[in-house]
Amino acid sequence: MDVVSPELNSLLPDEIMDTEAITMEEELPVEHLAAPPQSEPEPPQVPMETEVPEIVSLCPATTSMQMSSASTDAQCSTSSGTQLLLAPSGLITSTTMTTTTSAKTTGPAVTQNLPKISSVTVPANHQLIINKVASAPAADGKSPGTAVLKPEGQKLLVAGLSKTGQPIMLALPHTWNKPATTQGTGDAKAQPTQIKMLTTVGKPVIAVSSASQLMGSSSTLQAQQLKTLQITKKPTVSTAGPMITKLIITKALNNKGLSSPASVAPVVTGRVVTQSTPVTPPRTITIGETVSTVPQNTSGNSKVAISPLKSPSKPVQTVGGVGTSQFKTIIPLGTPPNVQQIQVPGSRFHYVRLVTATTGSTTAQSGGSTNTNPSIQQAKPVMMNAAVRMSVPIVPAQNIKQVVPKPLTSAAQVVTTSQTPQRLIMPATHLPQIQPNLTSLPPGTVLAPAHGSGNMGYAVLPAPYVTQIPQPAFVTLTSSSTFSTATPIQTQARLSLNGLSTSEATSRPRKPCNCTRSQCLKLYCDCFANGEFCNNCNCVNCFNNLDHESERLKAIKACLDRNPVAFKPKIGKGKQGESDRRHSKGCNCKKSGCLKNYCECYEAKIMCSSICKCMGCKNFEESPERKTLMHLADAAEVRVQQQTAAKTKLSSQISDLLTRTTPAVTSGGGKLPYTFVTKEVAEATCDCLLEQAEQAELTTQPQAVAERLILEEFGRCLRRIISFAGKAKTDCPINC
């Protein structure tokens, strides 16, 4: 598995590859959160570990991930050896993870309602073992925040407490601490570690289990769907051979039938406690940078299923990040999401996961759990803040899942799924014919071979393919204060769109298409051609949406078959800057003189070049026609701007007057309109009149017409003044 190869990247437009404004943060969480491997000194304690509640860390050495949804936070960070950092909500004041390679262990201070943990151990196989030193408090249900740990050596983890005091549990499979026997420590094969955090809509639960257990437990899932995100990261340093850490985010899609809080199932040791319909098993996206195609060794996996949004309607807010703003969470809005994106901070690419919108409950059940602790069963939903920045736009009736993996520098970025490959826009299984033309894929496309199964990979298309998000609400987390707080939208805005600068592409709303016959699956459709979904278009029988994924994929493939560079921006960026932008193919205009928007060059505001095959071209530097057109266009634009500014100024001046204390010139208990004609208002009015005069002059209107226009404008100004005066009388009848 690899991200777009350097060779391929080199072929992409410069604006696509521009990364200068993207903050890479991957080193920071490692430094802050994870103990360095081997003999490196103990890293300094980071306030984040003690100040940010509900921390779960699970990151390879150079990775950092941050995730959140709704009001939950969890933080994840591992160093080489994939340390797992667990910090109960405000309970662990100092936590240092220990790996078998470094044998570095510090006893975390667990206070309050949690049993004391003597050690937190993360062997080389990424297992994390919390050993209690004190007997667990009685699970009498009176202490919802109390979590009873299993006997020493048992791998039930307390990840934190929810805001209501309910424990967040991580349950590790029994096999987790047996890497040597079950997975062969030191084996060169990648060894995926999966931590699953599971929540329901209202009552998320966190569990850790192997992949196989996840699948096996799916039968216990009822009346709900789970969307699972796996983030796979291959540690750069590992003494026990390549390992893969998978972070699986399971999102409940079905909100119906949400069980009562008391019925929320507890974490099951070694088992994912989820519910799902057999028809719609949890779906997984694996994000990582490993190229390993070694099938997942499920026996050693741990998974973290992250809950869906707890409160879809919860307003945007920022959580965590005390003091240093280590975490920033934008709580999603709207209905439970069925649009998910995977966004890589530091990358210009948006990776998408398409999921089927469903509704239903996400109640977790024990499903054979060995844990009968009622205190755990009453676990309240919590969120995670991991050292991963993740954004989940919540858009009703949309089907994109956006996730933001950690930023990477040179490391490959991979998005794969182990299930439901059709959920991605372009399954790699359809790519054999495309792969020879890798350069033809949309910029930012990531090819992800199957991870585990080996026969299902995906091509993740760049952000332009993910624009079926009318008003996304994001869950955004940043893992460090240095991480850019730019929203996913801002990141997306960096993407080049057909030669336009990213700011252009995003600031200017795309025109809705009006396709009637092409089903928006041919390049006639601008949306499709730009790699976007149709959104708020006027098209008829549109297939350029997530409801017609298969057709769309076929159409994409067909286009690429016809033209390998069909989805590459037509307007390429020249070597010396924007002035060298030119059409990649050139135009073929015959009648328009290349001075109308029929001409793609003119439309892109670039001049025709030698590669154009146009006839009677007037779109060249010295062309008087072109200069005239450009002058007129500029003048028109300036006029509009001036007029708008003048009117705005006039309005603001009048409004300002209303708020001021004005001379008590009254008549019949109210101000006379002329009392509002102050110097400022007069100036603004003159601006409007002058603007009108200029406009008349530019349009070469006869003097009589110009005078009439000016007088009309003056009349409008007077009416506004009078109107505001009347409003003032109405608004403040006492003082005025």
Place this chain on the structure above:
DNA sequence: GAGTTTGAAACT
């Protein structure tokens, strides 16, 4: 808004 023009895309 309807009709026309235009040129890219698709097709042969």
Place this chain on the structure above:
DNA sequence: CAGTTTCAAACTC
């Protein structure tokens, strides 16, 4: 590759 058809945007009235 060239010619033709299809298509949707741009443009005109």
